[in-house]
Amino acid sequence: MNIEMIEAAAARLKGHARRTPMLTSPFLDKIARRRILIKPECLQHTGSFKYRGARSAISALEGPGGVVAYSSGNHAQGVALAAKELGRPAVIVMPADAPQVKIENTRALGAEVVLYDRETEDREKIGKALSQERDLTLVRPFDEPQVIAGQGTVGLEIAEQAAELGVTAGDVLVCCGGGGLTSGIALALEARAPGLRPRPVEPEEFDDVTRSLRSGKIERNTRLSGSLCDAIITPQPGVLTFPILKRLCGPGIVVPEEDCLRAMALAADRLKLVTEPGGAIALAAALFHGDHIKGDAAVVMISGGNVDMPVLVRALSDYGDSA
Amino acid sequence: MNIEMIEAAAARLKGHARRTPMLTSPFLDKIARRRILIKPECLQHTGSFKYRGARSAISALEGPGGVVAYSSGNHAQGVALAAKELGRPAVIVMPADAPQVKIENTRALGAEVVLYDRETEDREKIGKALSQERDLTLVRPFDEPQVIAGQGTVGLEIAEQAAELGVTAGDVLVCCGGGGLTSGIALALEARAPGLRPRPVEPEEFDDVTRSLRSGKIERNTRLSGSLCDAIITPQPGVLTFPILKRLCGPGIVVPEEDCLRAMALAADRLKLVTEPGGAIALAAALFHGDHIKGDAAVVMISGGNVDMPVLVRALSDYGDSA
Known part of the structure; x- marks a missing residue:
């Protein structure tokens, strides 16, 4: 796995994958107590990266x-x-x-x-x-070199768009399941924006990557179901992805599920985006767990928006306008 | 008012206004029974154009x-x-x-x-x-030359982005209140994409522009409140905007309010966008009133996403997953 594979994937994706925008909101900056740049892959074809x-x-x-x-x-x-x-x-x-x-x-x-x-x-x-x-x-979901390379194209865009907005140092918060997205972004940032450091974000009780990074070896989740963040639950980090995560990522951040619903309501209100719980977990980390983040600015991945309507309605009803 | 003013506005807005993406969805194409390209200005700063x-x-x-x-x-x-x-x-x-x-x-x-x-x-x-x-x-809301020029910058982007997607002919559906957005887009398209024809879209009972275009003179709305589409309700088309609309627009399209809620649910489900009722009215026209539209492809403006949460929740609860 290297930057050339990601560049080659970007060339194959050109004209097909959407270049998603980088969004900002003064209201979210205030809650986060730092500037946050939001990369909304919920706007990608099929609603996710x-x-x-x-x-x-x-x-x-x-x-x-x-x-x-x-x-x-x-x-x-x-x-x-x-x-x-x-x-x-x-x-x-x-x-x-x-x-x-x-x-x-x-x-x-x-x-x-x-x-x-x-x-x-x-x-x-x-x-x-x-x-x-x-x-x-x-086509494996994450432990597959060309899949990692494709997800890494998000990292190339983050490097460019963050630099355009004047951000070249800080944490990049990425929702993390098997680590395909996080490891792809990590490789892209290593080459194109070495001041930006990827940070995996996971839901409480499904924090295999955070624990693996801490212990230095692959740790498993004890449960695999029962999370609102189902889209990012995997048994353990991948054999290909974990060494990349270990080499390039800062510590993981673990977030209670309920905070994902609060973040979904704020994404709807302030960014006009529909997000899924797992897709909003990095935003939840930025907004409500800023003590674990370093720097004046952070980049936040929103990974997807394929949410069941009742879950979205619950998030908006419980936390809309007052989150 | 001319294209030079719009180009000058675009130069002043560069690096400040977001260049919003042009979105597509095979699911929406199927409902619309033609290809539709969606320009989501709900993603603009402050949630509207x-x-x-x-x-x-x-x-x-x-x-x-x-x-x-x-x-x-x-x-x-x-x-x-x-x-x-x-x-x-x-x-x-x-x-x-x-x-x-x-x-x-x-x-x-x-x-x-x-x-x-x-x-x-x-x-x-x-x-x-x-x-x-x-x-x-x-700073008047629409009958103001530099405001019209600023809204016209959306038209410059539509001309470019539609051409990139292979669409150079067809209707451009624009939610219409006082006509600032529609007239600005109309002037931009006249100069940059003459095959694209603007079509104002209005809610039932608040169809002053549609009636004015039909009669050839400015007609007023009899009511000014009581619409879900409050953001696009004005007493009558503007003195500056109406002559531009008259010269460049196709006939208006009138849509029942309830269809805006259905369109909001589909925008959330298929585009991952939060929209306001008036902001989704052009999408409603494309999806549910295609008989009034010509051509194999249409461009649809989504003008804003500043919706009260209870209205959004109602749209999603009533029409989500089954719209």
Whole structure:
């Protein structure tokens, strides 16, 4: 993994991935007690940064043939759209109890959806079996070099846009699941904005990356469900991503879930953005846990906006106008 | 009014106004039964396009001194922020019964707020009196050349961004109150994208521009309150704006208010944007009134996102996930 791979991914994504803007709000700066620059990947195609990694990986494939991925959410939609655009069939392995609307969205993006029973079946096994039987390339959600390279293109944009706004030093807060986004951004910043330091942000009780960074070795989550931030919950940091995180990131920041709902209400009110709980966790860290952050300015990743309406309504009803 | 004034405004706004992206969604294309390109000015500073006109007008002032404006909403915040940035005092005349949060926001942006009684006092008179007594320049909300020029900078961006996406012909749907935004966009498109035709969009019962375009002379609204789309309700088209609208616009499109709520839910779900009812009315026209639109592609302005939380919650609760 190196900056050249990220630059090459950026060239493949050009004209396809959106260059999302960098947003600011004097009201949020006041709450955060420092200047914050917000990179809203909820405005990316399919509503999350995952499209970048998916398009990067699928556009780097040699030879013909389709792809397979397992995901209940953002990676599924990213892979489905990128495969469709690139003229390759896509099979997405999704849990049968996933929200119907997500299954329908993935189908509407042209993918074949294979359902499995979350209680009794193993999605990785199903993915591998499909890959072999039907000669499909497996696109892993994060532990995949060209996926990391694609997510790293966000880091190139952050480096440029932050410099345009006069910010060349400070923490870059990134919501972190398996570490694909965080490690991609970290590699890009190392090369293009060495004064910006990535900081993984995780929900309480699902802080595998924070604990792994502290102990220096891969630690696992004890639970894998029951979080509002479901989109960023993974068992443990990746084999490819963790060494990058360990080398380049500052300490992790752990945030209570409820703060994500408060941050969602403020993102709606002050930035006019719809965010998902996991997607707003870095904003929650910036707004409500500033004591753990250094410097006069910070960059905040909003990673996605694919939220179930009842959760959004709850955030706005409980915390809107007064968050 | 001419394209040179808009280009000059764009030069003054460079590095200050955000260049908002042009968004697309295959899901919305399907509902609209044509390709739609969405220009989200809810992502502009202060949550609406009004910042452009305000910054254009205030940055064009000669000599020192402050400004005064009357507005209960988006223009107030645009003028307050632009004046603060440019180091000029701003006085905003607001109705005493405006939502407290809007009054506080305007004050937080550094403006002095003068409250008046909507039932017994005339805001224009108060504005003029303040202007004379305190030597403040009045920044009118739409019938003001440099305000129109500032709003026209959206049109320059639409011309460029639509061409990048391969769209050089079709209707450009613009929510229309006094006509400042629509006339500015119309002048920009006339010069830079003559195949794109502006179409004003208004709520039912508040269709002064549509009727004026039909009759060829300025027609008034019979009511001025009681609309969800309060931000785009004005008594009649402007003296400066109407001749431009008449010369350059296609027929107006009139949309029931309830469709704005449906469009708001879809903007949240598919674009991850928070919109206000009047700000979503052009999207409502594109999605639900396509029979009135010509061509394979249309451009849709989303003008603002400053919505009261209960209205947003109502839109999402009533129409989310199933709009």
